[in-house]
Amino acid sequence: MTLGHFIFFGYNWTLGLDPLLAGEASSLEAVSNIIVRGFLPLLGVVLAFGWTSWKYGRLYCGWLCPHFSVVEMVNGLMRRASGKLSIWDRQKLSRQRPDGQIVETNNRYWWLVFIAVVGFAFLWAVVFLTYLLPPKEIYHNLLNLSLTRNQMLFISVATLLLSIEFMFARHLFCRFACAVGVFQSLVWMANKHAMVVSFERQSAADCLGCHHACEDECPMRLKPRSIKRRMFNCTECARCLVACEQVQSEKSRPSLLKWQDGQSALQESDR
Known part of the structure; x- marks a missing residue:
């Protein structure tokens, strides 16, 4: 705030308007600087962040x-x-x-x-x-x-x-x-093929005796065995997957919670 511009990795990041104010550059050059130094970097960050949210969620x-x-x-x-x-x-x-x-x-x-x-x-x-x-x-x-x-x-x-x-x-x-988190959730929910925690419901009987370890481990207090729209706030931290894998490994069984994306993710998105 005291300098009036951003600092990016130790370098001054300005819009390059000083030459225009000093009469050393034309208005066309000033507009070009605004687009190259301001609009395009901002657009790039938004697109990259949006694509990541679309594909992988929060x-x-x-x-x-x-x-x-x-x-x-x-x-x-x-x-x-x-x-x-x-x-x-x-x-x-x-x-x-x-x-x-x-x-x-x-x-x-x-x-x-x-x-x-x-x-x-x-x-x-x-x-x-x-x-x-x-x-x-x-x-x-x-x-x-x-x-x-x-x-x-x-x-x-x-x-x-x-x-x-x-x-x-x-x-x-x-x-x-959190505006950043809600934005990611909304974009993620719009993509039915996005990466999601999937529950093997046909093997649900293997959950007996587990004492819902996946739910206890979720930092966001969600129910990982539920459908996607009930996991709107999932942060993809994978702690539920680790918990399920640890519990099931004691019984020599595979984890019931798995990452799914693409066509396989529809079973959680369309329910």
Whole structure:
């Protein structure tokens, strides 16, 4: 914001309008610069992101999104503290993980939940501020306890709001409030041949005794054995597939959850 342009991998990324303002370039050259440096890169990013969402769904959410990483980490700590992945869950999860590990709950883990939630909220607040103001200034003021009033106010309010979101509404934000995630879901749902988690329903009897491990492992609190439109918010993280594979391998049986795309994906899309 202080420079008035973007920075891309350390290089200034401008629209190249300075020569026009200085009278050294024509309006045609300025329009060309806007198209080449502004419109085409933006169009390329949108098309690439849209194509990825069309074919693979919320791939960004499950593998690149920093918010989803925080969700998974807090989920793990909250499971150790309460036996649930969210304070809104009515029932506790099974104590046994798909790999056979037993998860014992301990109230002392609530301290780690609180530290993780507030710690990441503060870190995010500082990082958000460094997108608006020079990072060197923010980190210098932070280390020397000399933040300005507005900087302190921004970090304090952002930390409070993010702490509330991480603690109480992180799943709801991912599923319904994140514009990037919802866009990917809408594009993915429009493609019946897109990659989807498919359930071998003809072998559903093999699920007996599993204690719905795939559902317990889903960070988004979805039911992986359901049809596609009920997995609208699936982030393609594959934790349900790993869980099913681990459970079934103990019985020397193949996993009942598999990736499917193309014509094979229609069984989940058309139901």
